[in-house]
Amino acid sequence: xxxxxxxxxxxxxxxxxxxxGAVASIxxxxxxxxxxxxxGADCHVTFGMTAVELARVVxxxxxxxxxxxxxxxxxxxxxxxxxxxxxxxxxxxxxDATRAYLQAGDLRGAGRTLVEAHRxxxxxxxxxxxxxxxIAEIARGSPAAADVAxxxxxxxxxxxxx
Numbered sequence: 665x666x667x668x669x670x671x672x673x674x675x676x677x678x679x680x681x682x683x684x685g686a687v688a689s690i691x692x693x694x695x696x697x698x699x700x701x702x703x704g705a706d707c708h709v710t711f712g713m714t715a716v717e718l719a720r721v722v723x724x725x726x727x728x729x730x731x732x733x734x735x736x737x738x739x740x741x742x743x744x745x746x747x748x749x750x751x752x753x754x755x756x757x758x759x760d761a762t763r764a765y766l767q768a769g770d771l772r773g774a775g776r777t778l779v780e781a782h783r784x785x786x787x788x789x790x791x792x793x794x795x796x797x798x799i800a801e802i803a804r805g806s807p808a809a810a811d812v813a814x815x816x817x818x819x820x821x822x823x824x825x826x
Contacts, residue, residue: 667696667711671719678726686723690716714745718757725764733764734773755785762798771805775812778802782815790819 670693677685697713717740724733740746746754758781765774778798782789789795796819802808803816 665711667693667700668715670696671711671715674719674723675726678723681727683727686727690719690723693719714748717745718760721757721764722760725760725767728767730764730768733761734768737761737764751785752788755781755788756792758784759789759792759795759798762802763794766798766801771802772809774798775802775805775809779809779811779815789815795819796821 670689674686674689674693677683677689694713694716697711697716700712717736721733721736721740724730724736746757749757758777762774762777762781765771765777778789778795781795789799799812799816799819800821802812803821808816
């Protein structure tokens with residue numbers, strides 16, 4: 665429980681642009697995760713090193729360190745860490761990763777990540793206001809990928825013409 669609360673504190677600190685608070689909280693959480701071990705393939709584990717690594721991406725994105733966020737995200741994908749989580753958690757995380765791609769100006773990466781989130785847990789993407797905002801922003805990009813355009817139509821977000 666303490667580790668999960670520390671991750672929440674890290675993300676709240678990052679949202680408030682408190683870099684030192686975010687880093688301190690996430691490092692404390694990582695220490696706890698190292699002591700308890702991640703639990704491997706147990707999908708019911710909600711805290712461990714996987715959760716810490718995902719939170720590091722969110723914190724880096726919030727703090728504007730997009731290079732670090734995307735580096736960490738790609739590492740998470742390479743290591744297959746998302747497979748350890750329930751689909752809803754995967755999709756929520758992928759929406760955060762989509763934000764990082766958008767901040768980097770990579771519409772293709774953002775679209776690919778958003779579509780993967782939808783494939784993983786469609787209801788998570790269709791029901792979250794953040795997802796609708798991301799879909800609209802990506803769809804406004806020129807040209808929007810076919811999968812993103814279909815998703816925009818599905819959720820009722822249409823491309824605005826000037």
